[in-house]
Amino acid sequence: MSIVAPTVIVTLAAIALLHLAWGLGLPWPGADEAQRVATVIGMRGVTRMPSLIPCLVVCVALLAVAALAWWQVKAPGLLPQLALLAAACVFLVRGAAVWTPFWRALAPQQPFARLDMLVYGPLCLALGAGLVFIALKARA
Secondary structure, eight states: OOSHHHHHHHHHHHHHHHHHHHHTTOOOSSSSHHHHHHHHTOOTTOOSOOOHHHHHHHHHHHHHHHHHHHHHHHSOOHHHHHHHHHHHHHHHHHHHHTTSHHHHHHSOOTTHHHHIIIIIHHHHHHHHHHHHHHHHHTTO
């Protein structure tokens, strides 16, 4: 097995746990909620962090993708392959959106906008590419 699958799976699980922690009220990053919103959401007009339910939905979705990636590595099949390719599309679109005027207008708040271009967007592109690799490599 290549390093790609474990790296993607661990990264997705870590991001999932971070979303769960935010839903439970983790006071990071930033000294207060306004700084957290400006750092991790960055959307115009948003002043509060999401509640537990939306954070839990994201957490479960990310863990489901990580589980699908693991499943595809251990027992390749068409169902996990198609699901991984669909998830990869979501990550690739989100990653590419960073460089569109629409996205920049939607999420202009700093430091999110800068972090989005330097970290969040490229990470989404890397995860999307990793999911494509896992989906196609495991079937080869």
